[in-house]
Amino acid sequence: MTPAALHTPICDLFGVRYPIVQTGMGWVSDARLTAATANAGGLGILASATLSYDELVTAIAEVRALTDRPFGVNLRADAPDAARRADLLIREQVRVASFALAPKPELIEKLKAAGVVVVPSVGARRHAEKVAAWGADAVVVQGGEGGGHTGPVPISLLLPQVVDAVDIPVIAAGGYHDGRGLVAALAYGAAGIAMGTRFLLTTDSPIAEDVKRRYLAASVTDTVVTDALDGVPQRVLRTGFVDALAKPSVPGRRFARALSSARAFRKLSGRSWASLLREGRAMRGHGLRYDQVLLAANTPMLIRNAMVDGRPDTGVMASGQVAGLIEDLPSCAELIERIMAEAEAALKRLT
Numbered sequence: 001m002t003p004a005a006l007h008t009p010i011c012d013l014f015g016v017r018y019p020i021v022q023t024g025m026g027w028v029s030d031a032r033l034t035a036a037t038a039n040a041g042g043l044g045i046l047a048s049a050t051l052s053y054d055e056l057v058t059a060i061a062e063v064r065a066l067t068d069r070p071f072g073v074n075l076r077a078d079a080p081d082a083a084r085r086a087d088l089l090i091r092e093q094v095r096v097a098s099f100a101l102a103p104k105p106e107l108i109e110k111l112k113a114a115g116v117v118v119v120p121s122v123g124a125r126r127h128a129e130k131v132a133a134w135g136a137d138a139v140v141v142q143g144g145e146g147g148g149h150t151g152p153v154p155i156s157l158l159l160p161q162v163v164d165a166v167d168i169p170v171i172a173a174g175g176y177h178d179g180r181g182l183v184a185a186l187a188y189g190a191a192g193i194a195m196g197t198r199f200l201l202t203t204d205s206p207i208a209e210d211v212k213r214r215y216l217a218a219s220v221t222d223t224v225v226t227d228a229l230d231g232v233p234q235r236v237l238r239t240g241f242v243d244a245l246a247k248p249s250v251p252g253r254r255f256a257r258a259l260s261s262a263r264a265f266r267k268l269s270g271r272s273w274a275s276l277l278r279e280g281r282a283m284r285g286h287g288l289r290y291d292q293v294l295l296a297a298n299t300p301m302l303i304r305n306a307m308v309d310g311r312p313d314t315g316v317m318a319s320g321q322v323a324g325l326i327e328d329l330p331s332c333a334e335l336i337e338r339i340m341a342e343a344e345a346a347l348k349r350l351t
Contacts, residue, residue: 006182006343008191009169010043010138013117014096015070017041019182019192020336021140021171022199023121024074024098025148025318026050026300027307028207029199031059035066036204036332041340044332045072045098050300053081053088060092072096072119077103083110090114098140100149102127105134112137121173121194123151125161132166139166140194143174147197147320150174150225150235156188163189177322179342183350197320204332208310211317212329220324229299229316237317 008019020042022029029047037044046063048056056073063071075085077099086107089097097103097111099120108118112135120131121140128139141162143155151158155174163170169191176185176193185193200207201215214237224238228245236242299316306315330338 021194031062070095146174
């Protein structure tokens with residue numbers, strides 16, 4: 001039986017056994033990983049930003065075929081078809097809609113009215129306060145240790161700020177990989193933890209084995225935060241390719257590299273040049289160079305190069321610093337069982 005301290009509000013909110021969330025990572029959080037997490041008692045979240053609408057329909061059906069437990073889907077709030085995808089979640093009775101960017105209040109209201117739990121991810125207290133005021137059911141708060149887009153404040157400082165500022169369940173992310181971390185997050189007032197890199201490094205993850213070994217070989221200092229991809233800080237594994245992106249280069253060569261990647265992403269995603277250009281114009285409002293605009297629009301392709309095609313020399317590997325603490329590749333079931341056993345042991349030590 002799970003100790004009462006480890007059964008938190010998000011267990012009931014999501015309909016899961018344990019307060020553990022597997023984040024929606026593009027090219028990583030596929031149907032298999034999502035279902036494996038759900039079957040193990042956590043909340044699996046299917047990534048949809050790198051899927052076309054039709055591919056998302058198929059992926060949800062695949063999750064349903066692999067599990068009868070609740071799961072979530074991660075949506076891009078700024079996607080041109082965000083409303084259509086939200087309608088799909090409602091129609092398919094998906095339990096949770098998660099967002100990397102804050103969804104508009106009307107979208108939150110629409111999902112909530114249909115019984116879908118809305119969980120945005122944020123990296124600052126003011127953003128948590130905003131989405132809570134708009135009606136979000138819970139919020140994932142990622143500290144600077146986390147992979148992908150991240151902020152400068154570590155989770156040990158950000159988490160208590162947010163817990164004190166909002167009255168909805170707070171899920172801590174950034175640096176978590178074991179039961180000690182889960183208990184520490186609960187002690188700060190969180191209702192659970194969310195993990196990306198730790199779930200990426202499981203046998204249920206679709207990532208190429210050579211790439212997994214690259215992660216396992218990393219130390220806690222082998223990641224770097226760079227804004228060279230899209231003008232927004234991202235934590236990734238340090239590679240020669242990442243270092244080259246960050247260095248000044250001949251504008252024509254830089255633009256050609258970005259254009260080549262954009263062409264590949266357009267072909268895979270089914271996106272039109274017009275939609276990429278519309279997105280690019282919006283990004284120019286953030287002061288990005290044109291080559292950065294192209295890179296920002298097709299960053300998913302750079303991630304695919306490494307994570308799916310196993311070519312880190314021409315791609316990007318988002319990673320939390322916690323990769324330096326991970327040494328094995330368990331299944332999702334083994335991982336969650338281990339975390340819960342470690343958490344129970346930590347509670348016993350404290351009492």
